[in-house]
Amino acid sequence: MNTKLPATHRFDSRDPDTIHAFLTSAYGTEMTIRAAEGYRFRHHRVDAGPFCLETMEQSTRLEIDVGRIGALVVVQVVSGRIDRTCAGVSGRFGPGDVFLAAAPGRPYSMSWLPGRVKSCLLDLSVLAKVAGGTLPGRAGTIRFTGLAPASPALARLWRHTTSYLDHVVLRNPYAYRQPLVIANAARMLAASALAVFPNTITGRPAATDRRAATNATLRRATAFIDEYADRDIVAADIAAAAQVSLRALQLAFRRHLDTTPMAHLRRVRLDRAHHDLLQADPRQETVSAIASRWGFLSHSRFTARYHATYGIPPSRTLHA
Structure with a gap:
């Protein structure tokens, strides 16, 4: 995972052409924006590399068609209202609501009334790594089966996670200058997203996973952790080094040490x-x-x- 020191970017304009040029550049995709002349748009982004945390505010009714964005975009409404449509799935969101702007790689449309939102852009490679998607036997990419949180409690989890990272990590000069801290923060966001929004990375361990959860697996895993504890490693890396699936690794740690791979790390x-x-x-x-x-x-x-x-x-x- 590439990490860098977080960089802060601010944008504030009332010119529609300038706003359009900024947004297409900031999100790396084409957009169509329909709005009254002379509205105000403000944007604040903290770019940490594998993820960005943003605050946006605007003063009119915006109708926006957005192309494919190469990141997972999670939005939290602070004030105002957003109606979002993606792949035939529509939703209306008000203050406090959390939602996915789109399924990864899909275009979407929004009708945004005057107000303020917070958003998080998360690199899809972090999501895949946390889910173990690069391991043998883990099929393809992650597919989100719902664009809204699975429960109100999980929506609160997302809000607390992003607030914690904003206040404790990104505002702490000791913390954000360390690559491991930024990498851990990105994985925390990915793990939260996988917990909050319904997706295909679910299910019980297979019989082959249970058979592979042996002491030998545990020894290979702990040896890898001991050697690479100073590196940006995740559970998927440990499983690959132990030559087992992610679920088999988790079972091995639970069965023999009553802990998890990441807790041991x-x-x-x-x-x-x-x-x-x-x-x-x-x-x-x-x-x-x-x-x-x-x-x-x-x-x-x-x-x-x-x-x-x-x-x-x-x-x-x-x-x-």
């Missing part, structure tokens, strides 16, 4: 952070910098987890 990274704290010069290093280096998104959560594991706060280890 986080524990290994916590141990590496502990080692760095022991070796660090407190005049040159900070707890936040070391935590971010090992992919921990939140300083407070890292501190709580560290204290629960080692019995003392990480600051005491650093200054010991």
Whole structure:
């Protein structure tokens, strides 16, 4: 996964031609926009590489036809109303509602009344990687079978996830400068999207997965984690290294360690952070910098987890 430092972009215009040119460039697709002359459109984007978080606001009724966008676009209405149609599926969304703008790779249309929305653009490769779509036996691409959340509780999950990433990660200079932090944030969004919106990555483990969930599989997986804990790896990479399916890997960890592959990876990274704290010069290093280096998104959560594991706060280890 390619990562880069988040970059902030702002746009504000009342000129329809300028707005049209900006939107087609920002989303990399053709658009048709019908609106009154002289309306105002404002756009704020934080581009983290594998994902972007945006806020948009406009002052009229917009009728927009959008071509195919090479990303998963999740929209949250803050104020106003949006009527969206994609592949014959229509929906009306008001304040607090969350929805997919389109099935990936499909064009869509929107009627947007004056108001404000937040959106997230997520690289499809992150989605496929989190779902294990590149592994042998995992067919093709992910298909979303619904464009609205499976439940109101899951809609809240999406809102909380994006709010957390915006406030805790992207506004933390220690965090967003670390490639592992941005990669973990992207995977958090992908995992949330797969949990929130109905899709084809579902079902129970097959009999072959249960047979493959052995101690040998676990040994191969943990050896790979130990070697590559400082890299941007996901459960699909671990499964590939262990030569099993993603579900077989998950079963192996649950059966033999009563945990998950990613939870085990986080524990290994916590141990590496502990080692760095022991070796660090407190005049040159900070707890936040070391935590971010090992992919921990939140300083407070890292501190709580560290204290629960080692019995003392990480600051005491650093200054010991």
